[in-house]
Amino acid sequence: MSGLTAVKQRPGGGFRELRQRFADLxxxxxxxxxxxxxxxxxxxxxxxxxxxxxxxxxIQKDWVGSFANAGVFVLxxxxxxxxxxxxxxxxxxxxxxxxIGAYTFAYGASGFTGVHIPFWLMLPVGAVxxxxxxxxxxxxxxxxxxxxxxIVTLGFGEIVPVVFLNADTYTKGxxxxxxxxxxxxxxxxxxxxxxxxxxWPYYFTVIIIxxxxxxxxxxxxxxxxxxxxxxxxxxxxxxxxMGINTVTTKLLAFAIGASxxxxxxxxxxxxxxxxxxxxxxxxxxxTALAMVVLGGMGSTWSVAAGAFIVYELQSQGLKQLxxxxxxxxxxxxxxxxxxxxxxxxxxxxxxxxxxxxALVLMMLFRPxxxxxxxxxxxxxxxxxxxxxxxxxxxxxxxxxxxxxxxxNEDGTAARGMGEGR
Amino acid sequence: xxAETAPLVLKAERVTKRFGGLVAVNNVDxxxxxxxxxxxIGPNGAGKTTxxxxxxxxxxxxxxxxxxxxxxxxxxxxxxxxxxxxxxxPALIVGLxxxxxxxxxxxxATEGAAAGIVxxxxxxxxxxxxxxxxxxxxxxxxxxxxxxxxxxxxxMVVAGLGRTFQNIRLFHNMTAxxxxxxxxxxxMKASPLDAILSTPRDRREEEESQKRASELMALVGLRGxxxxxxxxxxxxxxxxxxxxxxxxxxxxxxxLDEPTAGMNPQETAQLTRLIGRLxxxxxxxxxxxxxxxxxxxGISDRVTVLDHGEKIAEGTPDEVRRDPKVIExxxxxxxx
Numbered sequence: 153m154s155g156l157t158a159v160k161q162r163p164g165g166g167f168r169e170l171r172q173r174f175a176d177l178x179x180x181x182x183x184x185x186x187x188x189x190x191x192x193x194x195x196x197x198x199x200x201x202x203x204x205x206x207x208x209x210x211i212q213k214d215w216v217g218s219f220a221n222a223g224v225f226v227l228x229x230x231x232x233x234x235x236x237x238x239x240x241x242x243x244x245x246x247x248x249x250x251x252i253g254a255y256t257f258a259y260g261a262s263g264f265t266g267v268h269i270p271f272w273l274m275l276p277v278g279a280v281x282x283x284x285x286x287x288x289x290x291x292x293x294x295x296x297x298x299x300x301x302x303i304v305t306l307g308f309g310e311i312v313p314v315v316f317l318n319a320d321t322y323t324k325g326x327x328x329x330x331x332x333x334x335x336x337x338x339x340x341x342x343x344x345x346x347x348x349x350x351x352w353p354y355y356f357t358v359i360i361i362x363x364x365x366x367x368x369x370x371x372x373x374x375x376x377x378x379x380x381x382x383x384x385x386x387x388x389x390x391x392x393x394m395g396i397n398t399v400t401t402k403l404l405a406f407a408i409g410a411s412x413x414x415x416x417x418x419x420x421x422x423x424x425x426x427x428x429x430x431x432x433x434x435x436x437x438x439t440a441l442a443m444v445v446l447g448g449m450g451s452t453w454s455v456a457a458g459a460f461i462v463y464e465l466q467s468q469g470l471k472q473l474x475x476x477x478x479x480x481x482x483x484x485x486x487x488x489x490x491x492x493x494x495x496x497x498x499x500x501x502x503x504x505x506x507x508x509x510a511l512v513l514m515m516l517f518r519p520x521x522x523x524x525x526x527x528x529x530x531x532x533x534x535x536x537x538x539x540x541x542x543x544x545x546x547x548x549x550x551x552x553x554x555x556x557x558x559x560n561e562d563g564t565a566a567r568g569m570g571e572g573r
Numbered sequence: 574x575x576a577e578t579a580p581l582v583l584k585a586e587r588v589t590k591r592f593g594g595l596v597a598v599n600n601v602d603x604x605x606x607x608x609x610x611x612x613x614i615g616p617n618g619a620g621k622t623t624x625x626x627x628x629x630x631x632x633x634x635x636x637x638x639x640x641x642x643x644x645x646x647x648x649x650x651x652x653x654x655x656x657x658x659x660x661x662x663p664a665l666i667v668g669l670x671x672x673x674x675x676x677x678x679x680x681x682a683t684e685g686a687a688a689g690i691v692x693x694x695x696x697x698x699x700x701x702x703x704x705x706x707x708x709x710x711x712x713x714x715x716x717x718x719x720x721x722x723x724x725x726x727x728x729m730v731v732a733g734l735g736r737t738f739q740n741i742r743l744f745h746n747m748t749a750x751x752x753x754x755x756x757x758x759x760x761m762k763a764s765p766l767d768a769i770l771s772t773p774r775d776r777r778e779e780e781e782s783q784k785r786a787s788e789l790m791a792l793v794g795l796r797g798x799x800x801x802x803x804x805x806x807x808x809x810x811x812x813x814x815x816x817x818x819x820x821x822x823x824x825x826x827x828x829l830d831e832p833t834a835g836m837n838p839q840e841t842a843q844l845t846r847l848i849g850r851l852x853x854x855x856x857x858x859x860x861x862x863x864x865x866x867x868x869x870x871g872i873s874d875r876v877t878v879l880d881h882g883e884k885i886a887e888g889t890p891d892e893v894r895r896d897p898k899v900i901e902x903x904x905x906x907x908x909x
Contacts, residue, residue, distance in 0.1 A: 180649060183771070238848045292802075319769075338653075368769050371768050371769055371771055372765060372768055374768075375763065375765065375767075375768030375775070375779075376754075376758055376761045376763055376768070376779075377765050377768060379747075379751055379754055379758070380755065380758055382744065382746075382747060383744050383747070383755045383758075386744040386745060386746060386747065387742050387743075387744060389631075389726075389742070390738065390742040390743070390744065391755070392725070392726045392727050393629060393631070393727075393736055393738075393742075393757050393806075394727075394730060394755050394758060394818065394819075394822065395727050395729065395730030395731055395756075395758050395759025395760075395822050396727055396755070396758050396759070396822075397727050398727070400708075404765060408765075436729075464634050
């Protein structure tokens, strides 16, 4: 067996060895890798948009602004990834925690309440409040499994915005709470309030928040708790039989996922300077879930990349598609009963149709996501990966559990007793 | 692990389990002496696995009592009554003490009431939250009153029970080593906060656990297979990995559900030797469900035979094998 394994590893050559070494390095210094990786990304992104064709789509400042917005969704996606990708709990109401984070900031730092706690302090506060709501939702519902849990979270996701909408004495209802405080550096780097015109401070702030979330989530993922999450996703009963308290473990997944969402809420609220219930509808939950699935569940990096790409495609790509198609000056034409005028067609309106299409195609052709983690790939492409000589299906042993067991139960047992006499 | 003075690891009295109208286990008395290998055999559908699952905490018995390492496992129905009592009593005590101290200190009974109600309700809230989250300290507190929940398999693991499954239930997409590390979960102490801060305690524990997990894998004969994904392991190795995973929680009592099912004769012989070693080297007590009579007769100190949910025979392998009732159960009544 060991000989075979050795042979198996050789044909990769130098490249594979290099990759292995890099993977080892990454494994040993996870936190450093996250920080350095994100720093590189943060430095490269604003430069890339200066190159054609991206520079034709918009000026650098607009791009950086959209990156900062994308950061919100990256945070949402990596938090949701803990719940869905690691612990395997389908959460359809994730936007609720985003809303709770945002409203926490609104109460803690606006003229509405007259309290002005600094943004930097509100970040952990928002995360903790969202986590507490995660616990509150999780405690009664996490005994449910699969579809039932999805329905309950869906309900919660609807309840929260509706409460914010209708409790208008406390939330100003549809109008939302306006005039939220800006993040303030009190003169460091020459910056006081972040304002609305300069996207750069927001961009760097969100990168730092994401980096911190990355480090913490990676550490959790590699810990006893992370293993327990994956074990529960794989087989809840076996996990319980190995001493894992499934309720506590799932609760923690919920709370930690929610806290990341709370961070996103605080950041987003301070950037927009307004919170209103319509920002937190089901579409946000759905978008975050789509980002997790498209990126590749289970790996923080994949999910972050998925979120970034989806957000940029939707905010910049679709807009550009409109401009591009209009530039072609295609005459209006009829497609069956539909008359189509591509010159007034807005692709952005078909955003969710395109999501749907992308998801269907992904599920058919690449169910593990765009950038799958190794584990996930293993799960979904088991057959392609196995060596023929290691394949339990083909050695016959793999089929033995079913067939062999029956044989054993009847055959061996009876024979054994016969021998005894 | 505390030294057990009682010679019995497990004592089951008149255990019955009904599923609707079906009586899967009927009035079974069963004991497992410390450091013994006890086998449970019987034809298909005799109730072996059901009995096993009752012991492992997966099912509550419909009737009867089970004592594990001197502590009684209490069924969910009775427990839902008992547990709130254990929340209320400390809250009342704290409340009363607070009231008395407050009343004496202020010389005013109404002022004293506040001094009682506030700490009392805090204690009650903490207890109720603990009942949801179930931290180890809370379980120890319950244990002090001889209570832990049979319907929670994880509580049984904490109490010292390890198990394998009839149909392999490894975490198939995790590596072999990670499977064993999951088994260690209940013996590790690092909190999520330790992990986030990557404290020295956390790192040390991770390192030690990985070393221990590798040792356990070597013990069951899987040295060097740590990084293989468990579903890619050959069938026999998966069975052995399940045993390593069960051993990881440092159990006192190991439950093996048909460990040799689907194995070839060499693998079976190997595994039989391993089971013997688990007792002699690690001092484990083992309960075995097994159909391969060679295994059962070879290593068991005592064999219990179930048929249709009832115990029909019990004794040394030799006694059981000669028992006419057992022969009848397996081969049918002799035709005239």
